[in-house]
Amino acid sequence: MSLVPKHIKNLLPYKPGRTIDSVKNEYNLEKIIKLASNENPLGPSLKSIGLSLNDLKNSHRYPDASGMKLRKKLAKKFDLKVENVILGSGSEGIMSSIMRTFLKDKDELISAEKSFIGFKVLANASGKKVIWVPKKNYKYDLESICSQINENTKIIYIANPDNPTGTYINKNEFDNFIKKVPKRVLVILDEAYFEYAAHVYDYPDSMEYRYDNVITLRTFSKVHGLAGFRVGYGFAHNELINNLMKVKLPFEPSSISQQVALAALEDEGHLLQTIELNLRELELMTKNLNKLDINYIPSVANFITIVLDNRNEVQKLVQFLLENGIIIRDLINFGLPKCIRVTIGLKEENYFFMKKIKEYYRK
Numbered sequence: 001m002s003l004v005p006k007h008i009k010n011l012l013p014y015k016p017g018r019t020i021d022s023v024k025n026e027y028n029l030e031k032i033i034k035l036a037s038n039e040n041p042l043g044p045s046l047k048s049i050g051l052s053l054n055d056l057k058n059s060h061r062y063p064d065a066s067g068m069k070l071r072k073k074l075a076k077k078f079d080l081k082v083e084n085v086i087l088g089s090g091s092e093g094i095m096s097s098i099m100r101t102f103l104k105d106k107d108e109l110i111s112a113e114k115s116f117i118g119f120k121v122l123a124n125a126s127g128k129k130v131i132w133v134p135k136k137n138y139k140y141d142l143e144s145i146c147s148q149i150n151e152n153t154k155i156i157y158i159a160n161p162d163n164p165t166g167t168y169i170n171k172n173e174f175d176n177f178i179k180k181v182p183k184r185v186l187v188i189l190d191e192a193y194f195e196y197a198a199h200v201y202d203y204p205d206s207m208e209y210r211y212d213n214v215i216t217l218r219t220f221s222k223v224h225g226l227a228g229f230r231v232g233y234g235f236a237h238n239e240l241i242n243n244l245m246k247v248k249l250p251f252e253p254s255s256i257s258q259q260v261a262l263a264a265l266e267d268e269g270h271l272l273q274t275i276e277l278n279l280r281e282l283e284l285m286t287k288n289l290n291k292l293d294i295n296y297i298p299s300v301a302n303f304i305t306i307v308l309d310n311r312n313e314v315q316k317l318v319q320f321l322l323e324n325g326i327i328i329r330d331l332i333n334f335g336l337p338k339c340i341r342v343t344i345g346l347k348e349e350n351y352f353f354m355k356k357i358k359e360y361y362r363k
């Protein structure tokens with residue numbers, strides 16, 4: 001249809017992972033373990049949900065468009081001013097606003113191949129030229145990214161830790177990189193998984209990097225277990241935030257989402273429990289994979305990517321796991337056809353996953 005621009009016609013729609021219900025129905029199973037979308041296996045803080053339920057009665061009112069309470073709380077927590085904080089419908093909502101706010105005419109974007117697919121979809125939908133730089137050993141090749149900067153480069157996107165590889169850029173690497181990026185280029189530093197990586201000694205604390213051309217994106221979807229509520233936040237220079245505020249949808253996130261996120265910030269116990277569970281279980285999963293001599297990419301996030309011998313192996317293993325009620329992520333759409341990604345689940349979920357892996361390999 002001529003109404004649809006060519007770059008939209010050519011887009012491949014985002015393919016989400018399998019839902020619990022669809023797998024239940026297809027395989028006639030009672031119980032499903034979903035280790036596919038890097039969600040918090042503990043769920044949300046029930047305290048925060050409970051505290052917020054009362055606010056549902058105000059659902060006939062529009063949300064506070066300035067998101068003031070939540071922005072103030074985030075500013076306080078991270079020692080910033082409220083003018084430096086923005087909210088959105090998930091961090092992807094903010095990514096979308098960034099593109100609509102800052103891209104014009106011949107502007108171009110740079111990122112890495114085989115990185116976060118959500119950014120890829122948005123970047124391709126922008127209709128702008130995007131340079132996808134190959135990774136090195138499953139990591140961003142920052143030198144190569146810098147070498148691709150040209151006079152039209154406007155945005156560089158980096159996820160740290162990265163999804164789906166779980167790798168991270170260390171402090172030194174980031175320091176060297178940022179020195180080479182011209183100030184007219186906006187760096188999106190996507191830290192959706194930062195809480196899981198924060199204990200790593202050389203993981204850069206981006207709060208120390210208050211550069212005028214860096215926007216840090218974070219989310220309530222992962223460690224806070226609120227993916228369904230769609231609340232993301234970003235930190236940047238107030239001039240960037242001011243302009244983003246003009247473009248973002250005025251009433252994102254919804255009132256109840258703002259309220260639940262606010263309450264979630266009060267539940268430090270839930271946050272710590274989530275991080276500790278992940279640390280313990282990630283280590284155990286890694287040990288078990290080592291024992292079985294299974295190839296994987298070392299991860300600092302809440303998931304681990306397993307590298308198999310070939311595509312056929314991936315298809316067979318994904319199918320075997322589905323038939324046993326386990327949903328994991330086939331990474332073909334992320335550009336990694338020989339890989340699967342497994343979210344770190346509850347102790348018993350990970351145990352069941354490993355049991356089935358052993359059974360599959362008959363080890």
Ligand SMILES: Cc1ncc(COP(=O)(O)O)c(C=O)c1O
Nearest residue numbers: 090091092116163192219221232
């Ligand atoms: C690197 C990365 N950034 C952003 C997101 C999306 O987060 P949100 O739910 O806040 O849009 C994800 C979710 O998987 C992710 O892996």
